[in-house]
Amino acid sequence: MAKILMKGAEAIAEAAIEAGCQAYFGYPITPQNEVPEYFAKRMPKLGRTFLQAESELASINMVYGAASAGVRVMTSSSSPGIALMQEGISYLAASRLPCVIANFMRGGPGLGGIQPSQADYFQATRGGGNGDYYLVVYAPATLQEMCDLTKEAFDVAEQYRLPVMILADGTLGQMMEPVELGNYVPRTKADMTWAATGFQGGKPRSIINSLYIQPEELEERCLAMFDTYREIQAHEIRVEEFHVEGAQLIVGAYGTMARIVKSVIMQLDQAGGPKVGLVRPITLWPFPQEAFAKAAAQESVQAVLSVEMSMGQMVEDIRLAVNGRKPVSFFGRTGGMIPTAKEVREQILALCNGGKE
Amino acid sequence: MAKECRRPKALTDTPFHYCPGCTHGIVHRLVAEAIDHLGIREKTVGIAPVGCAVFAYNYFNTDMLEAAHGRAPAVATGMKRVRPDNIVFTYQGDGDLSSIGCAEITHAANRGENITVIFINNAVYGMTGGQMAPTTLLGQVTTTSPYGRDPKDSGYPLHMAELLATTRGAAYIERVSAHDVPHIRKAGQAIEKAFRYQMEGKGFSMIEVLSTCPTNWGMTPVQAMQWVKDEMVAQYPLGVYKDLGEKEA
Numbered sequence A: 001m002a003k004i005l006m007k008g009a010e011a012i013a014e015a016a017i018e019a020g021c022q023a024y025f026g027y028p029i030t031p032q033n034e035v036p037e038y039f040a041k042r043m044p045k046l047g048r049t050f051l052q053a054e055s056e057l058a059s060i061n062m063v064y065g066a067a068s069a070g071v072r073v074m075t076s077s078s079s080p081g082i083a084l085m086q087e088g089i090s091y092l093a094a095s096r097l098p099c100v101i102a103n104f105m106r107g108g109p110g111l112g113g114i115q116p117s118q119a120d121y122f123q124a125t126r127g128g129g130n131g132d133y134y135l136v137v138y139a140p141a142t143l144q145e146m147c148d149l150t151k152e153a154f155d156v157a158e159q160y161r162l163p164v165m166i167l168a169d170g171t172l173g174q175m176m177e178p179v180e181l182g183n184y185v186p187r188t189k190a191d192m193t194w195a196a197t198g199f200q201g202g203k204p205r206s207i208i209n210s211l212y213i214q215p216e217e218l219e220e221r222c223l224a225m226f227d228t229y230r231e232i233q234a235h236e237i238r239v240e241e242f243h244v245e246g247a248q249l250i251v252g253a254y255g256t257m258a259r260i261v262k263s264v265i266m267q268l269d270q271a272g273g274p275k276v277g278l279v280r281p282i283t284l285w286p287f288p289q290e291a292f293a294k295a296a297a298q299e300s301v302q303a304v305l306s307v308e309m310s311m312g313q314m315v316e317d318i319r320l321a322v323n324g325r326k327p328v329s330f331f332g333r334t335g336g337m338i339p340t341a342k343e344v345r346e347q348i349l350a351l352c353n354g355g356k357e
Numbered sequence B: 001m002a003k004e005c006r007r008p009k010a011l012t013d014t015p016f017h018y019c020p021g022c023t024h025g026i027v028h029r030l031v032a033e034a035i036d037h038l039g040i041r042e043k044t045v046g047i048a049p050v051g052c053a054v055f056a057y058n059y060f061n062t063d064m065l066e067a068a069h070g071r072a073p074a075v076a077t078g079m080k081r082v083r084p085d086n087i088v089f090t091y092q093g094d095g096d097l098s099s100i101g102c103a104e105i106t107h108a109a110n111r112g113e114n115i116t117v118i119f120i121n122n123a124v125y126g127m128t129g130g131q132m133a134p135t136t137l138l139g140q141v142t143t144t145s146p147y148g149r150d151p152k153d154s155g156y157p158l159h160m161a162e163l164l165a166t167t168r169g170a171a172y173i174e175r176v177s178a179h180d181v182p183h184i185r186k187a188g189q190a191i192e193k194a195f196r197y198q199m200e201g202k203g204f205s206m207i208e209v210l211s212t213c214p215t216n217w218g219m220t221p222v223q224a225m226q227w228v229k230d231e232m233v234a235q236y237p238l239g240v241y242k243d244l245g246e247k248e249a
């Protein structure tokens, strides 16, 4: 299929539809209003469900209901709305329900602003709600990648029975890029017999639940979830490494920020500047620890830098991965400010050779 | 004709954990009898609340979901929208439905979601130990209204049946009581009708059941039944608040 020029918020919706998303529940919030608007137009024509909920609290609980029925379901929002969904996300994770949640992050805390941000990293990668759990968190950098990861997210959610988050910054919702759709190759269909659909067909009674009043039972339940998490860590880590071999400096960045870093690295390369490598996590959870550890362990590497659209969140995971082998520093802007290529370049040069090219 | 007395198929044989004199058990049975009578057990999905009925998933012999506190109507909406052929009901207490979940129930009613809601109004938060609910009567002593509910601080008893009957989406709203046999019979008929309306695609229905919580009211079961009859019925008049009947099927 030919590439078409699409806005990010619409492209993700179309990708979800291609992956067989049967229902979308959401509540308007900038910068992703085009997601519900797109679904509102498309879903009725396909005989599928679109519903504007009365709040994000309601949307995520509608997701819980539809996911319990075993259908592919999605919601999307931006930071304050995702904050409101955390109760439901915890229940989804605990009840082992598959679904896809997209967060087009905007500046925070509080009502914050409407410009792009990456300040929900902690919330996304540490579960976000109450209790011991994780989500699989994908961080696309281009619209094509966002479409591909969204389709895969539905498969991964069903395979491991958990909520999967697409953690995109607001830029990815608002920008336009050519995308190729219609190329979805699904994974093997997961067993969905656990779904609550009534006894039709004589299946055993389904109970979708997260209450375990006996601590032994609840612990066992959590341990089983963590077995799944280990399996995910073994099979689902995704990372892009760019110019890492023999680099003097390793930069960690994801999403839109990684695109800016990459362009700076290419500029430096062309100008015969210092050798800088990029490690770009595509899964933020599970985090590509190994990739950072290995890259930083190279003899050539003097330092590691995390560049983020936040006050420094992923940098903590990078520090854990590098584990003191090399100094790890941070550069970022927040509140909807995006570090410019010039600022990033200055930071990189300062770390490489005292600011000289 | 001889009448058989046996456990409805739509109840499991797990013994209820409810206190003596609590009407949760009676209402569970009425719901189960309605499901049996309509022959819909195989396609019914029930949604349990957070409250004393949290373990309803152990009792109703249907597929069951456990929802977060107050969110059952949103969960029911998600389920019903993607599986319109299933029969979906929620079973909620007054803290669950009229306090923390007031938004979810109002919008589910207003959208005319084709679901059945069983609403247990016992004028307190049972599970957490008898705190004040939006439905607590004026002057009623609870653990968080130790001097009696004072409207200057805590407002007035919330009348959910009356409130939801003002939404155009609601098809059938009735308030019944579980304090004696004739009223329990009537409650059973209302519950069955609410499920039948869902089967007929009529839309949202809610049956509010005036119920007891002898444990947290500090009463014997008999006193509690009497208190429902004397005090609660006076505050919460019984009757049909809305019935679209055959008109807007």
Ligand SMILES: Cc1ncc(C[n+]2csc(CCOP(=O)(O)OP(=O)(O)O)c2C)c(N)n1
Residues within 6 Å of the ligand: B050, B051, B052, B053, B069, B092, B093, B094, B095, B096, B097, B120, B122, B124, B125, B126, B127, B128, B133, B213
């Ligand atoms: C978000 C959240 N807040 C508070 C609670 C604690 N809680 C559990 S049950 C309950 C009240 C239930 O009262 P009601 O709905 O009237 O049901 P009853 O127990 O009387 O049947 C509360 C506040 C909770 N589980 N979740």
Ligand code: SF4
Residues within 6 Å of the ligand: B017, B018, B019, B021, B022, B023, B024, B052, B122, B126, B127, B212, B213, B214, B215, B216
């Ligand atoms: S605490 Fe009250 S509502 Fe709960 S089971 Fe006991 S009597 Fe019933």
